Amino acid sequence: MVADESWFTEKGEGYGISLRIREKIHDEQTPFQHIEIYETETFGRLMTLDGLVMLTSRDNFIYHEMMTHPVLFTHTNPKNVIIVGGGDCGTLKEVLKHKQVEKALQVELDERVTRVSEKYFPDLCDKNNDPRAAFLFQDAIQWMGEATPNTADVIILDTTDPVGQAARLFSVEFYGDCLRVLRDGGLLVAQSESPLFNVDIIQHIHKAMKEAGADDTQTIHFPQCTYPSGWWSATMARKGQKLKGFRETAARKKTFPTRYYNADIHYACQSLPSYVIEALEKGD
Amino acid sequence: MVADESWFTEKGEGYGISLRIREKIHDEQTPFQHIEIYETETFGRLMTLDGLVMLTSRDNFIYHEMMTHPVLFTHTNPKNVIIVGGGDCGTLKEVLKHKQVEKALQVELDERVTRVSEKYFPDLCDKNNDPRAAFLFQDAIQWMGEATPNTADVIILDTTDPVGQAARLFSVEFYGDCLRVLRDGGLLVAQSESPLFNVDIIQHIHKAMKEAGADDTQTIHFPQCTYPSGWWSATMARKGQKLKGFRETAARKKTFPTRYYNADIHYACQSLPSYVIEALEKGD
Structure with missing residues (x-):
C-alpha cells in the first residue's frame, strides 16, 4: 500500500x-x-x-437489489416486511417497489445512520415518506423478542458483520425470534458475508437457522465490488415450508426497474460453486 | 492506503x-x-x-475453470484446443481434464512465464508432460495469421488486459484469424475484463467478434477476488452456428473434479445483470 x-x-x-x-x-x-x-x-x-x-453510490444497487427481490419474489404474497438494520434505506427503497407490500418497517439501532443517509444518499431515501414505510430506531433484538408472533411475511437482516454487538443478530436465539414473528411460509434472509472468505460463517448461519426451527435454508450469491473479496452472499430460511421455486412470471413482468436483478439472475444466484455445496453438505 | x-x-x-x-x-x-x-x-x-x-494460489481456480469448462462443454466434441497466452498453464491443466481433447497447444509469447510457473506454481503445471500438451513460445498474432484454416475446435484467449501489445489480441483482425483457424461450429473465448468497470470493453469485444464473422456471441461472468472489482467475464463466439445450450448431461456426469464449475454454474454464468444486457443491446 x-x-x-x-x-x-x-x-x-x-x-x-x-x-x-x-x-x-x-x-x-x-x-x-x-x-x-x-x-x-x-x-x-x-x-x-x-x-x-x-x-x-456506484455499487450498492447490487447488494440492495439482491437482499430484496429474490426473497420477495420467493414469497407468494409479501404484505408485511421487516428490515433489521438497513439504516441507509437502500433495502427499504427496493422493498417498496413491490406493490403488494402494505407495510415495510425498518428497525435500525442508530437513527443517525438514517439521518446521515437522507443527507448524503438522497436517492436511497427518496421513498422514506411512502405511507407504507415505518421506522423504529431501537435495538432489534429486544424488539423482535417482544414482537407479535405470526405477523410478518418477510424479515430482511441487513446488518453489519457478525462481530461485536452485531454477532447476536446471527444467533439461534435471534433467528428463533424472527421465525416466531413470521407467518407460516414466511421468509427470513440474512446477509451472510463472502463465499470466498467466510464459508464457515455461511455454514454457521445454515446450522443456526435450522436449529432455530427453519424448515429449509438456501444461500444465494452475487458480486459486490467494495465488500471483502468482491463477492457476497445472503442466506434465506423459510418457516413451515420448503424453499423451492419463485414467482417467475411476476419477476419477468415486474413493472419496476432494477439494474442487477432479473428473473434469470434469480435462477443464477441460487447456483452455488461446487466447493460451497460441499462445505454446506459437510457443515449441516 | x-x-x-x-x-x-x-x-x-x-x-x-x-x-x-x-x-x-x-x-x-x-x-x-x-x-x-x-x-x-x-x-x-x-x-x-x-x-x-x-x-x-488461492483464487485462480475460479478463473481457470471458467475460461475452460463452459466453452469445452458448449462444443459438441472438442478435440483440438488452442490456448493463446495462458503461460501459467492453469488453463491448460483444466483443458486436459477433458478426455476427448486430443491436442492442447499453448501459444505464449514469453517462455519465462511458463518456466517461472513450473517452479512457483507446480500444481498448475503438473500436467505439462501430458503427451497431448504442446507448447509454442512465440507471438500468437503472427502464428494465428499463418495457422492452417479449419483445424481447431476451441480457441481460448487467456491474455492480459487490452492495453499495449496485448490490445492487438482484442482486434477484429485477430478474431478473424481465430475464426478462420476454427472448424465450423468451433468456439472462441476471450477473457473480457470486469462487468462493473469495463462494460465498454465487453461491448467492443462483441462487436469486433461479429465484425470478424462470428455467427453468435455470448458473455459469461464469475467472481474473481484478486482482479479489479472482484468480478470478471469471458466472451464466447461461435463460427457457423448459434450459441445455444451445452452438453449438460456430460457436465453433470463429468469424471474430473472442479471447485467452482458445475452444470448449474454453467447455466448461472450465462445470466447477465439487467444493466449489462441493456449495454450489449445498445452496443450491438
Whole structure:
C-alpha cells in the first residue's frame, strides 16, 4: 500500500480494498459507532461505519437489489416486511417497489445512520415518506423478542458483520425470534458475508437457522465490488415450508426497474460453486 | 492506503486491491515484461506481470475453470484446443481434464512465464508432460495469421488486459484469424475484463467478434477476488452456428473434479445483470 492520505483502505486478513477519496464530508461519533462519509474519485459517495465500508453510490444497487427481490419474489404474497438494520434505506427503497407490500418497517439501532443517509444518499431515501414505510430506531433484538408472533411475511437482516454487538443478530436465539414473528411460509434472509472468505460463517448461519426451527435454508450469491473479496452472499430460511421455486412470471413482468436483478439472475444466484455445496453438505 | 512495504497493491482508476506479502521470492525482467512472485500472507503465492495481478494460489481456480469448462462443454466434441497466452498453464491443466481433447497447444509469447510457473506454481503445471500438451513460445498474432484454416475446435484467449501489445489480441483482425483457424461450429473465448468497470470493453469485444464473422456471441461472468472489482467475464463466439445450450448431461456426469464449475454454474454464468444486457443491446 502507498503512503497517501487520499486513499481510504479497508483491511482484512492479508487483504485490502482501497478507494481514492477527494474529501471527507462527514465525520460523527454516535453513541453506537463512528460514521464517516467520503467523496471518492470513482465510486461516488462512500459511507463507512467504524472504518468498514457500508456502501458506495456506484455499487450498492447490487447488494440492495439482491437482499430484496429474490426473497420477495420467493414469497407468494409479501404484505408485511421487516428490515433489521438497513439504516441507509437502500433495502427499504427496493422493498417498496413491490406493490403488494402494505407495510415495510425498518428497525435500525442508530437513527443517525438514517439521518446521515437522507443527507448524503438522497436517492436511497427518496421513498422514506411512502405511507407504507415505518421506522423504529431501537435495538432489534429486544424488539423482535417482544414482537407479535405470526405477523410478518418477510424479515430482511441487513446488518453489519457478525462481530461485536452485531454477532447476536446471527444467533439461534435471534433467528428463533424472527421465525416466531413470521407467518407460516414466511421468509427470513440474512446477509451472510463472502463465499470466498467466510464459508464457515455461511455454514454457521445454515446450522443456526435450522436449529432455530427453519424448515429449509438456501444461500444465494452475487458480486459486490467494495465488500471483502468482491463477492457476497445472503442466506434465506423459510418457516413451515420448503424453499423451492419463485414467482417467475411476476419477476419477468415486474413493472419496476432494477439494474442487477432479473428473473434469470434469480435462477443464477441460487447456483452455488461446487466447493460451497460441499462445505454446506459437510457443515449441516 | 498505508505506508507499508509489506503490502502489494494494484491500483486502477480510484480503486485498488492489496495483498499483504511475506516476501518477494522472484524478480525478473524478461525481453517482454517484468515478472514478480510473492509469498502472500493469506493468498498463497502471487504472480504479477508489469505490476498487475495475474494469479494467486488461492483464487485462480475460479478463473481457470471458467475460461475452460463452459466453452469445452458448449462444443459438441472438442478435440483440438488452442490456448493463446495462458503461460501459467492453469488453463491448460483444466483443458486436459477433458478426455476427448486430443491436442492442447499453448501459444505464449514469453517462455519465462511458463518456466517461472513450473517452479512457483507446480500444481498448475503438473500436467505439462501430458503427451497431448504442446507448447509454442512465440507471438500468437503472427502464428494465428499463418495457422492452417479449419483445424481447431476451441480457441481460448487467456491474455492480459487490452492495453499495449496485448490490445492487438482484442482486434477484429485477430478474431478473424481465430475464426478462420476454427472448424465450423468451433468456439472462441476471450477473457473480457470486469462487468462493473469495463462494460465498454465487453461491448467492443462483441462487436469486433461479429465484425470478424462470428455467427453468435455470448458473455459469461464469475467472481474473481484478486482482479479489479472482484468480478470478471469471458466472451464466447461461435463460427457457423448459434450459441445455444451445452452438453449438460456430460457436465453433470463429468469424471474430473472442479471447485467452482458445475452444470448449474454453467447455466448461472450465462445470466447477465439487467444493466449489462441493456449495454450489449445498445452496443450491438
